[in-house]
Amino acid sequence: xxxxVRVGFSRFGFLVVVLQALPNVLWxxxxxxxxxxxxxxxxxxxxxxxxxxxxxxxxxxxxxxVSREQVEAALPKGIPxxxxxxxxxxxxxxxxxxxxxxxxxxxxYSLVVLPPLSFFxxxxxxxxxxxxxxxxxxxxxxxxxTLENFPLW
Numbered sequence: 612x613x614x615x616v617r618v619g620f621s622r623f624g625f626l627v628v629v630l631q632a633l634p635n636v637l638w639x640x641x642x643x644x645x646x647x648x649x650x651x652x653x654x655x656x657x658x659x660x661x662x663x664x665x666x667x668x669x670x671x672x673x674x675x676x677v678s679r680e681q682v683e684a685a686l687p688k689g690i691p692x693x694x695x696x697x698x699x700x701x702x703x704x705x706x707x708x709x710x711x712x713x714x715x716x717x718x719x720y721s722l723v724v725l726p727p728l729s730f731f732x733x734x735x736x737x738x739x740x741x742x743x744x745x746x747x748x749x750x751x752x753x754x755x756x757t758l759e760n761f762p763l764w
Contacts, residue, residue, distance in 0.1 A: 627695060638706070661752045665749040672739065672741060672745065676742065678737060702729065705721040727746045727753060730743075
């Protein structure tokens, strides 16, 4: 998994990170009046820290891991790249709904599932499997924390 990877700056990874992080920055600076996500943390230390460590790790990998086999274009072509950016577009739509006061389970879980899905697809587009694998693990942690605070049953 690591033999086909080298350290280098990824413009596509940077684009994915910035587009995904922008709504979170706005949420931190200008939280909506009704803000159910403010309580979305885990009392289980392994879940809480694991989620944060995995999230930061994915950002670092998206920015600095590139495939040895692929000369990176500014924007990779192909279905995984399109799906990665589409997931981010849906994520932004979810945040728009959230700020409009629609904060039901569907919106909350969309905001939880779409970033790891975008990262997974970005890893495929970049041909860096470790990003995709880490994104799946992150998805499990992210969902587990959210299930603790927003149970579906």
